[in-house]
Amino acid sequence: MNARALNLLGPALVGIIGVAFLFLTPHFAELDTVLELTIYMIMAILALSLALIWGYGGILCFGQSAFFGLGAYTYAIAMFNIGESTVPLLLAIALPAAFAALLGYFMFYGRISDVYLGVITLTVTLILFNSVNSTAGPEFHIGTARLGGFNGIPGIPPLNIPGNKAAVIDLEGMFYLATAALLAAYFGLRLLLASRFGRVIVGIRENERRAELLGYDPRAYKLATFTIGGALAGFAGCLFANWGNFVSPTIFGLAQSAQIIIWVIVGGRGTLIGPIVGCIGIQWLNTALGANQPSGGSDWWAKIFANAPLILGIILIAFVLLVPKGLVPTLGDWGQSLLRSRGRRVTTSLKPKQAEEG
């Protein structure tokens, strides 16, 4: 099998598995499992947004949760004021995108170096956390929506079918929507990355100075990438606000910001499927460990296994040290060297030179 066939095999598999998953799950799974899977899908969209910005654009952003949270809050506030979900949904994409564009403009056109980019994006997230956190009083409201401080905004009305306020999307509908949205985001990003724009942003990640000396303006490309990532994260935030009908400032918290980075590190930078796998895997583990409560005995093994942050920390350290490229790229490398060694065994006896070049 050659590289081109392999390149097509990946998305084809994702498409088939994704569509099968989309249609079969609600028929075979209990409702609470479907609900759990829905949040995995939503978070996977968030993971994809960082996969684009960091994995392909080379921009280490600690602030994806800022765009995610803004999307969620924008949807909630707009929904209480408007009542029909079409405009709130669009606003939940447009506002985080605009915020990303503004923030990105100052960072990229101000020639802020990579390290400070991480610091700034993290700081912006924490500022949002603290600001929204201190809006508990009744005086903090936008239109009819009270911001609620640390308690957040409960009872957010769900999405409806565009134009028909009465046709709200139920829990199973949310699963279909989130899964379809994830598939659309995945294939949309694949198309984007195969385009000239996508190839140039990878070039800029590889060697920004060289791209510049060829006549590409890295600032503009990075800004566009960052804005698209912000829009996607905002969209995921909108779905999240729908999923629990609730949003609170913890969405902007340090834990949430760090999680997204961990998904991408574990799954693998420079791939799209990696962060999806990393996100779903870690969330599943989180849920499984969380359910594993110690039964009061003095068995400390049980206590350790119930300590989800500890286990996740160990997993992260193990990945950074042992699998630095992440799960999917490492598996890909193994697969390729396996193919190559099989190919070599066949060709060495005849044409040693060719095997070397291949």
Add this chain to the structure above:
Amino acid sequence: MAAPLLQTRDLSMHFGGVKAVRNVNFTLAEGELRCLIGPNGAGKSTFFKMLTGQLEPSLGQVLFRGHDISHAHAHQIARLGIGIKTQVPSVFDGLSVRENIWLSASRIHPRDRVNGVVDEMLERIGLAGAAKRLVGQLAHGQRQWVELGIVLSTDPELILLDEPAAGMTHDEVFKTAELVREINRSKALIVVEHDMQFIRMIAKQVTVFNQGSVLVEDAVENILRNPLVRDIYLGKQAAA
């Protein structure tokens, strides 16, 4: 007389108290091939960085076809038609040879023609057989060729080559000289080089930099005989 392709007026670059380049007045005609020589630290690379917008001059001007590009961004200057091959090959190491050339060619060619242009360039730099290999895995000399291919693919009017023959084998140096002469049939070039043999192969007119200023500018045979130049720069090499 036709307007010069490139002209600098009192071009200077100061780093704190250090004057890396001082009042350089340099003129290059359309289609000219000029060699720049001078000892390490003479300011040649800094001069190149100012011409390409990687450094903003402290004082003075750079004029390209009459346009003042002293304060233009690197990407704008590239789009005006100045390409540079840097001293340490600046390439996209994590991408294939083909993708490297494609990124460059697709800046100026429409989508349907890029692949054809890329194929031609791969043949021209002799790397068609290695098109799928990652540039980071190639030998130093081959990476130099990749960078040359990248620069040529944007079809610049003026090409700056910073030590193109560095680290090359004798055969490769010969091949590079041939390529430089071929490029010069249609483009202007400024070449920084230490290899005197290489300079003899390509140069007509040579500019000598010393301590940030132009020491002397003359035809290659006079430069090689100039005792001043021998003293500051050629001494050891000419004697050897």
